[in-house]
Each structure stands twice: as C-alpha cells, then as structure tokens.
Amino acid sequence: MSAKVVGRQEYAKEYRAIPTSAFFSSVTDNGIELTAYTEEQDFTPHEPAQPGAVYVLRTVQARIIINPVQAKMLLSLLKNQLDVYEKTHGKVSSPQEIEKAFSELAAKHPQAQSGSTVNRKPDAGVQ
Numbered sequence: 001m002s003a004k005v006v007g008r009q010e011y012a013k014e015y016r017a018i019p020t021s022a023f024f025s026s027v028t029d030n031g032i033e034l035t036a037y038t039e040e041q042d043f044t045p046h047e048p049a050q051p052g053a054v055y056v057l058r059t060v061q062a063r064i065i066i067n068p069v070q071a072k073m074l075l076s077l078l079k080n081q082l083d084v085y086e087k088t089h090g091k092v093s094s095p096q097e098i099e100k101a102f103s104e105l106a107a108k109h110p111q112a113q114s115g116s117t118v119n120r121k122p123d124a125g126v127q
Contacts, residue, residue: 018061031067035060 042057
C-alpha cells in the first residue's frame, strides 16, 4: 500500500517572471545548465567607437541547473506546450527558417542591410 502524497506550492520571496531573449547551455558533472539572458541595444559611449557598429547589452537573468532526467522531462513539457501553442496561434518558425527568410529578404533588398544581425527581433518566430 502506497502513501498518498499531498503537496502545496509556495513562491520564494525572490520569485519573478523573467522574459528572455535567448539561452546559453552547457553540460557539467552536475547536469545541464541553462543561462537565461536578455538583450537590448546599448547606447553607452564606447571607446574606441566603431562606425556602423550596433552595441548590445546582454544581461544574464538566471542560471538553472537541472539533472538529465529533469532535462528530459522539461524537453517533453516544452514540446507539449509548443504543440498547444501552435494549435492556437499557428506554426512557430524555426531559427533556421527565420534566418533563411532574412537572407532571402536581404538578397532582394541589399540597400536595407545594416551589416548587423544582432538586433533582429523576428515577429515570425519564438526563441
């Protein structure tokens, strides 16, 4: 006979929602580490200035360390949630599809190229 598990949920006082631009990841002896960060254009003066350069401020928001079993569970969870999202909102383009679309657009309109791909925020996909 197994015991019934009853749980409750609390939020840490440091809890916050973190919108992210992207993730870094690495594999360590402790499992898989995900580092969430945001990016925004950096208007701070830089020396020496580089004409035409777009400066980006990358702010690390959180580091998550998960074991491989939890990573597989997260992968499954994200796949299921993306399936639900796509049923409601339509197909989400892959990063490769977005890059291809930008390349095709740039080839058709070379005068529109800024020389930088850092500040792209495509409406067509979710990162």
